[in-house]
Amino acid sequence: LLHFELEWLESLFLFPSWSYIPQTDQSAAGYVEILVDPVPVSLPKERPYSIPVTFPASAEPLLTSRIPCKKRSKLTVAGELVRLGPLLCVRHKTFFFLFLKCFTSALWVPVLVQKPSQLVWHRSLRVGHRYTVTALSISSLKKSGQRMFVTSVSSCILPCCAEQVREQPLDSVWQGESTQSSSLETAEQLSDSLELGIEEERQGSTKESKIISYVGTVTKILNVQAGLFLLDNKVCLCLAYQQLLNSARGLRPGACVELIDVHLLQKPLVSFPFVVLGACLSSTIVLKSFSRLSTPYQPPASSGNLYLQLLFRYNLGVPLYLWLVSLLETFEERFSCFFGHHRLLFRSTHRNHGAAGKFLVPLLQAVVPDREEARDIYNEILAKIHRCPLQK
Structure with a gap:
């Protein structure tokens, strides 16, 4: 639903217009996009006068x-x-x-x-x-x-x-x-x-990000498992630092999204071609309109997501996270033919990170040898002065 009213709760409605969006994996269930507001069957409830x-x-x-x-x-x-x-x-x-x-x-x-x-x-x-x-x-x-x-x-x-x-x-x-x-x-x-952590400051290599709001159209899914989406063919939306509890439903090419209080990071990585808008726990993502294109739904992995596990385990900032994504994509391109299945390559558990994880963990241990400070989730949400891993 794009539009939902509190008065609709516990009431009976008819849905005149909707679309079923299948997954890329035909054996899995898709979801339904409600295109027009539902029509109430009964009269609305009266509100308290005062x-x-x-x-x-x-x-x-x-x-x-x-x-x-x-x-x-x-x-x-x-x-x-x-x-x-x-x-x-x-x-x-x-x-x-x-x-x-x-x-x-x-x-x-x-x-x-x-x-x-x-x-x-x-x-x-x-x-x-x-x-x-x-x-x-x-x-x-x-x-x-x-x-x-x-x-x-x-x-x-x-x-x-x-x-x-x-x-x-x-x-x-x-x-x-x-x-x-x-x-x-x-x-x-x-x-x-x-037990998340913040990125360690490096002298001469960090710059404060700006907090902005932005409205754009999803034009490409860069890497759904890594939480990366391309907006307007020029801006990368990074949702990796938020939990996508609706499994990114609605974020198909052609959908319009509003980003409120996201971090603007210009050239966070030399080899990355796009400006990055990163959503932290103080950001709000609003789906403004559904896509009119017949693009299937690509859900991120609900468990065993190697991208996010390594992101949180090693407290990566945006530059190191984009570097990690690039390495994993290159690893998949070069070696997927030897494993025969994407899950065998990226399968990740608490004790076993799969083939890709075994390759990357030693590199990350060398780049990020230890964690100085745990990421304070509640302080990131509640503090009067904002502080989060996306600031630098």
Whole structure:
């Protein structure tokens, strides 16, 4: 779906126009692209007339100071969606962050969504639109202590209309008996399981990337397993530093995409012919229109992806990652005839990286002998001052 409304949840619809997109592997199932908005069968649900809310300017101090609060008290926050984080999956738990900004200032608050029934929100939220999120509690990361709002089972999200909300004083909710905020289990799991790292700085060879937004058309899939796509025949989109939980569905040649807060890297590698737009965990990728071309769907490997395993294991920045991709492509071109099957060449497990991995691991160990600092996933998403592997 290109367009999804929150009001459509738990309602019956007819789908007048859609296309089935097969995979390049005919034995595997494809997916369906909904070309026209569905038609409701029943009447839309009525919205609450007036909702008491707290705006980010009033809610933000709750995250930066230990303000006493009532036990089990919940908060409803309304604001403009200034940023939408990608879906992340760690140890079979899926979650994402959204950021609500005050209407009259630059203050924003983070909201973690991790309840399975609420993950569908990610498909309907649009940056720049106004929303109200109900029944929020406060939680914190175990290691860093960073605090955020977290949805509960009873939370819902609604479009924010000025005539349907009224500001609620914090004194009526957040006062009285003091409680410690619950620790967020997902945080420790994410840090322990990924153990990513940042690229080591090299004197005289690094340059700060710029953060920009861009709208373009996919003209070629450079390497789907490596997360590389060509836009407008001149710009390379790198999605390797994000998790593609929808398996890159919709990213076929001819599709239009909007990139929000991506890193612009000009000539990251001398031998690489394109400017690179890299998406980190603070970037948002929006599919604007489906392709009208009859191009099949090429899904990336869901497990055993050698490109991504080596990227994260050796904490590669963009220049080294593009060098790795070039080596793997050359290795496949030269030696695939001896192995007879792509999977035998690139098959990768925790202990066995396959033929290509056995060739590349010694090279990477020589180029990147050790890791100085682990990649802090949550700091990359939540910090006021942005820091990520794509900055240099």
